[in-house]
Amino acid sequence: MKKLLFLAVFVMAVAGFKSGYCQDNLSAIDKIDNKTKAQAQAQADKALPKGEASVQPVAAQEEVKPADDLGEQELENMKAYREALENKQNELEVIKLDLEKSDLLLKKRQAEKEIFEIDKSLPQGKGDVSSVVQGEKAALVDPADIKLRLLVIADDLKEGQITLKNSPYIFKEGDSVTSKLAVERIEATGVTFKQVDGSSFKLNFIN
Structure with missing residues (x-):
């Protein structure tokens, strides 16, 4: 036990x-x-x-x-x-x-x-120059169209009368008759006119 x-x-x-x-x-x-x-x-x-x-x-x-x-x-x-x-x-x-x-x-x-x-x-050119010259010549006054009718020279008085294409003009020395023509000189032998181109011509009772 x-x-x-x-x-x-x-x-x-x-x-x-x-x-x-x-x-x-x-x-x-x-x-x-x-x-x-x-x-x-x-x-x-x-x-x-x-x-x-x-x-x-x-x-x-x-x-x-x-x-x-x-x-x-x-x-x-x-x-x-x-x-x-x-x-x-x-x-x-x-x-x-x-x-x-x-x-x-x-x-x-x-x-x-x-x-x-x-x-x-x-x-x-020449053609234009000649045409200008011809135009100027055509603008000039033809002396054959002018007739001297009267011329007075006394002391200091110098007068004249012309007909330009049958139109009468009275002038003194130094006057311009037209725009194309001037009186350059008045003498007993005739009247000297000056053109616009500078040329001159003398007119008397004969021509």
Whole structure:
């Protein structure tokens, strides 16, 4: 009976020891597992900002990229605007040059017209000179058309009377009988007349 009791106590002691040992081992394993999980979580937490940091530059790059695209677009727009402005300035210069050229051509034509008018009014060659001379000769008074009717010479008085194409004219020395004939000198031998061309002829009662 004592042996059975002792054996039962021994078995219970061994069972209690094993149970306590197992509990200690399980607790240790739980602690180790919890510690491992904690370390893994800590490492994950430490690694997370780095991941975010690594993600953030990518996002920043993605955000910067549209900004760079906008900057390039603005540069392209400015370049296009500058080219358009230069083209407009060139067009204005061409228009200005065309206006100056047109003005010069107009002045040239006006000058040529004035020169033509002047040249047209001047004698051209011998034919024109002869025509002018003939015109002057035609404008002269023909002595055959003049008849001396009266001649008075007394002291300082010198007068005469003629008929020019049957029209009577009374004159003194120095008078102009007509616009084409002037009395140059009155003498007892006759009257000297001067034509518009500077030539002179003498008329008396005989001729």
